[in-house]
Amino acid sequence: MNVKSKISLSIVSVALAAAIGFAAPAQAAGDQKKPPRQSWSFAGAFGHYDRAQIQRGFQVYREVCQACHSLKRVAFRNLHEKGGPEFTEGQVKALAEQYEIPDINDSGEAVKRKGKPSDKFPLIYANDEAAKAAQGSIPPDLSVIAKARSYERGFPLFLLDAVPGFSYQEHGADYIVALLTGYTKADDPNWNEYFPGHKIGMAKPLNNDQVEYTDGSPKTVEQYAKDVAAFLMWAAEPKLEERKKTGFNAMVFLFIFAGLMFFTKKKVWADQPH
Amino acid sequence: MSGTSNFQSNSKVVNWIEHRLPILSFLDSQLHQYPTPRNLNYFWNFGSLAGIVLVIMIVSGITLAMHYAANTEIAFTSVERIMRDVNAGWLIRYIHMNGASMFFIVVYIHIFRGLYFGSYKAPREILWMIGIFILLAMMATAFMGYVLPWGQMSFWGATVITNLFSAIPLVGESITTWLWGGFSVDNPTLNRFFSLHYLLPFMIAGVVVLHVWALHVVGQNNPAGVEVKDVKRDTVPFTPYATIKDGSAMIFFLIFFAWFIFFVPNYLGHADNYIDANPLVTPAHIVPEWYFLPFYAILRAIPSKLGGVIAMFGSIAILAFLPWLDTSKVRSASFRPVYKVLFWAFVLVCIGLGYLGAKPAEGGYVTASRLLTFFYFAFFAILPFLGWFEKTKPVPASIADAVLAKNGGSAAAMAGAAAHSKS
Ligand code: HEM
Numbered sequence: 001m002n003v004k005s006k007i008s009l010s011i012v013s014v015a016l017a018a019a020i021g022f023a024a025p026a027q028a029a030g031d032q033k034k035p036p037r038q039s040w041s042f043a044g045a046f047g048h049y050d051r052a053q054i055q056r057g058f059q060v061y062r063e064v065c066q067a068c069h070s071l072k073r074v075a076f077r078n079l080h081e082k083g084g085p086e087f088t089e090g091q092v093k094a095l096a097e098q099y100e101i102p103d104i105n106d107s108g109e110a111v112k113r114k115g116k117p118s119d120k121f122p123l124i125y126a127n128d129e130a131a132k133a134a135q136g137s138i139p140p141d142l143s144v145i146a147k148a149r150s151y152e153r154g155f156p157l158f159l160l161d162a163v164p165g166f167s168y169q170e171h172g173a174d175y176i177v178a179l180l181t182g183y184t185k186a187d188d189p190n191w192n193e194y195f196p197g198h199k200i201g202m203a204k205p206l207n208n209d210q211v212e213y214t215d216g217s218p219k220t221v222e223q224y225a226k227d228v229a230a231f232l233m234w235a236a237e238p239k240l241e242e243r244k245k246t247g248f249n250a251m252v253f254l255f256i257f258a259g260l261m262f263f264t265k266k267k268v269w270a271d272q273p274h
Numbered sequence: 275m276s277g278t279s280n281f282q283s284n285s286k287v288v289n290w291i292e293h294r295l296p297i298l299s300f301l302d303s304q305l306h307q308y309p310t311p312r313n314l315n316y317f318w319n320f321g322s323l324a325g326i327v328l329v330i331m332i333v334s335g336i337t338l339a340m341h342y343a344a345n346t347e348i349a350f351t352s353v354e355r356i357m358r359d360v361n362a363g364w365l366i367r368y369i370h371m372n373g374a375s376m377f378f379i380v381v382y383i384h385i386f387r388g389l390y391f392g393s394y395k396a397p398r399e400i401l402w403m404i405g406i407f408i409l410l411a412m413m414a415t416a417f418m419g420y421v422l423p424w425g426q427m428s429f430w431g432a433t434v435i436t437n438l439f440s441a442i443p444l445v446g447e448s449i450t451t452w453l454w455g456g457f458s459v460d461n462p463t464l465n466r467f468f469s470l471h472y473l474l475p476f477m478i479a480g481v482v483v484l485h486v487w488a489l490h491v492v493g494q495n496n497p498a499g500v501e502v503k504d505v506k507r508d509t510v511p512f513t514p515y516a517t518i519k520d521g522s523a524m525i526f527f528l529i530f531f532a533w534f535i536f537f538v539p540n541y542l543g544h545a546d547n548y549i550d551a552n553p554l555v556t557p558a559h560i561v562p563e564w565y566f567l568p569f570y571a572i573l574r575a576i577p578s579k580l581g582g583v584i585a586m587f588g589s590i591a592i593l594a595f596l597p598w599l600d601t602s603k604v605r606s607a608s609f610r611p612v613y614k615v616l617f618w619a620f621v622l623v624c625i626g627l628g629y630l631g632a633k634p635a636e637g638g639y640v641t642a643s644r645l646l647t648f649f650y651f652a653f654f655a656i657l658p659f660l661g662w663f664e665k666t667k668p669v670p671a672s673i674a675d676a677v678l679a680k681n682g683g684s685a686a687a688m689a690g691a692a693a694h695s696k697s
Binding site: 164238243264269273274 | 358368522533537548677681
């Protein structure tokens with residue numbers, strides 16, 4: 001490209017940048033506060049869940065969130081499976097038995113029976129209407145919530161999120177931590193710094209010392225929030241470890257294959273000017 | 275077809291088949307001896323990459339369809355079951371989900387390659403127009419596929435886009451009702467979208483056959499933009515040269531693709547589509563998939579609904595007229611200093627429109643979208659005149675000359691290589 005065309009191209013680029021740039025202030029007004037970035041064991045190409053952490057997170061879910069939120073896409077047996085909290089089979093069986101599962105008996109009557117590991121977590125409310133009547137607004141099912149929430153990273157950060165070494169997929173988990181720790185107005189339990197519009201139907205659910213941890217982890221809102229967010233990430237993406245491991249193997253294979261192909265191509269073309 | 279076949283065999287079986295269906299000599303002429311310009315760069319691999327992605331999409335799609343249920347009550351749940359309970363279901367779904375984006379990345383590069391090197395010019399007009407038709411069919415397929423998981427963006431995207439048809443005067447409302455199979459996007463809509471989403475890729479595959487047929491009649495364009503004059507000096511046989519190069523490009527591309535599948539599988543998607551569709555709750559921003567964003571920005575830039583729809587479809591349709599809008603005798607932008615600037619400006623305009631399409635339609639964003647929409651169409655308005663006043667650089671006499679100029683080699687070396695070329 002010659003100098004003249006380079007100059008004209010620069011002028012065009014500047015004009016475009018200006019056109020988009022003066023649009024930017026419009027965004028600033030409605031801007032949501034960005035959740036702080038947490039460090040997660042499951043982030044990055046070699047990420048894996050921290051068993052102890054998601055076990056604690058499950059405890060928080062069970063003792064606090066479960067009062068209102070269902071987890072209907074997760075089965076008890078999943079808690080035992082590889083790549084998850086990996087509770088023992090016995091633990092999972094005992095846990096399932098504490099739940100009442102609606103079923104139909106042999107004479108066709110609607111009954112409740114003890115849960116089995118193959119059952120899914122039962123609904124908390126029969127339907128959205130019942131949930132709304134009880135809570136004022138509908139508490140969403142938490143099975144995929146960690147993938148169903150995100151926030152805008154803005155230009156140019158959003159581009160970086162896809163780049164190896166900088167990849168960032170944990171927007172949802174970060175948002176949940178921010179949400180649970182974002183009740184910053186002592187006089188208003190329904191004011192949340194990170195919830196869009198700030199007025200949230202869920203009153204501050206977590207307080208210090210609320211959940212008895214047995215492994216000595218701090219009993220603080222921050223710790224609870226992080227643990228339950230990690231657990232919810234697992235609930236939303238139970239195959240994350242398998243995915244990243246398979247991905248690593250696939251990459252090793254592809255890189256070797258690519259090298260062989262590239263040199264074969266060079267060899268084949270060596271006698272041909274091109 | 276231009277492929278010269280001197281196919282001969284001593285095998286009785288081969289000759290027996292050849293006399294009844296000359297398919298072996300056909301394959302030999304098209305995939306073995308078919309002459310390809312020797313100066314092609316890696317941008318010429320995106321056509322075969324598109325073909326590979328199409329195959330990947332069809333295979334992963336058929337596998338998904340074995341587990342998917344096209345019913346509004348259970349569609350979302352059936353997708354979550356694929357992610358959780360089906361063996362390697364997460365892999366199949368992430369391949370298909372990201373494969374759609376890969377398809378558009380590859381085809382957009384393929385198209386911009388054509389724009390830069392003037393591949394749409396005579397005698398490749400029909401080849402080019404078939405390509406635009408493929409693009410439209412891909413868009414329809416991708417749009418309907420995105421509706422299938424029945425998340426919030428599925429539902430609201432479908433609602434916004436199908437509603438566009440109501441802008442057609444007089445019959446618009448009836449057409450929209452007909453498309454929906456009811457009075458809103460609902461179960462009948464989901465069902466027919468699934469049916470069509472299964473059908474269209476096979477139609478695309480059929481049209482790709484026409485596309486490649488047309489290609490093999492006129493032959494490939496090349497970075498120098500001059501036609502093949504002497505098959506021996508200017509070209510190399512498809513196999514092994516193009517085969518091994520396409521093969522390498524495929525593996526490089528699969529590395530890129532695998533990164534998305536295994537490490538950032540939800541990067542190109544939208545979080546709202548992990549929320550069950552709910553006709554009573556409208557998402558704060560309804561945003562289509564990234565590959566539609568430039569067109570979405572054009573749609574919203576025009577103040578009237580009908581005008582927006584016309585501008586949006588027009589922005590794609592106008593590409594089909596490019597062979598006649600561009601009046602320059604010179605194909606390749608390498609020898610067109612003004613067109614080269616115009617081309618890169620057009621690329622930036624498309625990226626800018628894509629950015630604006632993701633932003634809410636308010637304030638400065640609307641003004642910027644209008645400006646860039648104007649630039650988008652201005653590109654096509656300037657082209658016809660450019661051919662008259664642009665001072666082009668001298669074009670190489672032949673592909674062989676272009677290669678020689680680049681390598682500084684001797685003509686003898688070229689002739690020698692041609693004589694020894696493996697075939
Ligand atoms: C499913 C999508 C598509 C497939 C599978 C496909 C496949 C191919 C293949 C295999 C080639 C030969 C290799 C090459 O020269 O790159 C080719 C060439 C070509 N394609 Fe496509 N294509 C697709 C979409 C399109 C679209 C959307 C357009 C454009 C508008 C297009 C325009 C062209 C042109 C102009 C050529 C000839 C290029 C040249 O020789 O310079 N194609 N295509």
